[in-house]
Amino acid sequence: MIDFEIPADLAALRDKIRQFVIDEIVPYERDPRLTQHGPTDELRQEMIAKARKAGLLSIQVPRELGGMGLDHIGHAVALEAAGWSTLGPVAMNCAAPDEGNMLILSKIARPDQIKEFLQPVVDGHQRSVFAMTEPDGAGSDPAQLSTEAVFNGNDYVINGRKWLITGANGAKTWIIMARVAPNPHGPDGPTLFLCDGNTPGIEIERVMNSMDRNYVEGHAVVKFNNLRLGPDQLLGEVGNAFQYAQMRLAPARLTHCMRWIGAATRAHSIAIDHARTRTAFGKPLGEHQGVGFMLADNEIALQTCRLAVWNACWMMDKGEAPKGFSARHQSSIVKCFVSEELFKVTDRCVQILGGIGVTDETVVEMIFRDMRPFRLYDGPTEVHKFAIARTLMRHGTAMVA
Structure with missing residues (x-):
């Protein structure tokens, strides 16, 4: 049975994360330590301390390392909530590259390497x-x-x-x-x-x-x-680096998607508020068809992206994919679709906001700039499409549920 209901404990975690990000992390978006080269390590440590105090640090890692042992669906819900601010995943120690590095180290590092190199990263003491x-x-x-x-x-x-x-x-x-x-x-x-x-x-x-x-x-x-x-x-x-890298990258493609859905949803929410309160030609912007259609397109894209991620996570949690197709194939599909659609979402948000959309009067401008490279992270769209097409040519059939 396919059930889209979020379990009560996961919904509570989602709400806790979202409120933590709003209350504790969003104010840092104006901090001068958020520089052209990203947050300084000093700023990171300050935010890490807040997440540690809230019990929300490195929630994505296995329980034996101090995390919550979430399954892939749990990751999707929690990391989307963390992504409400682009600083949220940094504060909670579930941002790239640390999140993906924690994953690969937890799978292939020796016990002594885990103690020296992984655990301090999980604990937020080093990057x-x-x-x-x-x-x-x-x-x-x-x-x-x-x-x-x-x-x-x-x-x-x-x-x-x-x-x-x-x-x-x-x-x-x-x-x-x-x-x-x-x-x-x-x-x-x-x-x-x-x-x-x-x-x-x-x-x-x-x-x-x-x-x-x-x-x-x-x-x-x-x-x-x-x-x-x-x-x-x-x-x-020796000689196995490419296999290990794929072990890291396939889930990391999805966690990127999870975090950026959260950021794009925030941009969309700001655009909705602007469209309801800003007037032009005698009525609110959102009542003009051109703007209303952009808002509708955003809502459609966000929900479709969310369901695409959940579907891939569901497959990975089951430990199986449609016959003849791998989880890597599914993650490539999701990465292609979600990265392209979320870029369109944030671009439309800038357009709806008009002049202020290209200024730092709102966080939308920052989300837009930060979102653009997502289309390149863990392989550009074109490389994933090449891999998808190659799989289809090899199997000679489309993937079916």
């Missing part, structure tokens, strides 16, 4: 990065990975350059993707490494200027200059 994207190599096509790790039998020596590495400045837990070169001492291929951000050989060249500012400390250009790591600093097995 993490996932260093994969390269200016001339890995990105939408990770097979172009050019950062190289040379193994001499004792250590891996890593050299390469990364960029768009979110939160690198000041982060302690580093997950690094590099290609282990062929060697006589063991296996080779794309591999993940785990180390402290203060390890000699990690050089942060600069923080890039970008249109979004909702990620702590922004996005950096990083150079690995003879970074020397031991075999005990491998994360998982």
Whole structure:
């Protein structure tokens, strides 16, 4: 049976999160520590403390790590509520990249690595990065990975350059993707490494200027200059980085969608209020068909996006997908659809607000700028469509319920 009713305990959690974000986090949207490069770590720590006090810190992780052990549907409802402010997920420690990094570390890290590198992130005491994207190599096509790790039998020596590495400045837990070169001492291929951000050989060249500012400390250009790591600093097995990355990215596509539905719903609510109170040509804006249709399109898009996410979560919670199709296929469908539709929603909100929509008189302008890169996060729309089409060509049939 398909049941769309939200359980009472989950609804109560949703309401608690939403009220916490409204009361405690929304005021920080005017804080000067929300800079061009995102919230400073000082601001993050201040908001983290509030979430910790409210019992809402890292709710997405398993119970044994201190979270609430939510299923995927629970994530969808809770993270949408957190996304009411773009700072909400930062405060609750369920924002990218930490949220996805916590997931992969909880699945493949050794117990000693969990203690040293994962638990402090879960507790909000340190941040993490996932260093994969390269200016001339890995990105939408990770097979172009050019950062190289040379193994001499004792250590891996890593050299390469990364960029768009979110939160690198000041982060302690580093997950690094590099290609282990062929060697006589063991296996080779794309591999993940785990180390402290203060390890000699990690050089942060600069923080890039970008249109979004909702990620702590922004996005950096990083150079690995003879970074020397031991075999005990491998994360998982040599050669399995791409498989591990997909383990992280498939759910992360959905959690991005969850958070941004919350932000887009807030923008829509502001647009509705403006359309009801602002008048033009003798009546409220919302009574003019052009504006009314935009509001209706927003409502349709938001509800459809929400149901698409819930459907994918339902499949993942069941542990199965339609015959012949994977959860990855479904998450790609949802990521494509939701990222494109939510961008249209926020664009219409700017349009409805008119002149003030392009100013910081409301938060809509910030949501719009922060929303645009969502169409690129965890693979641009075009890459996901390519993967969807490839699956259809391989199976020779459409996915059916």
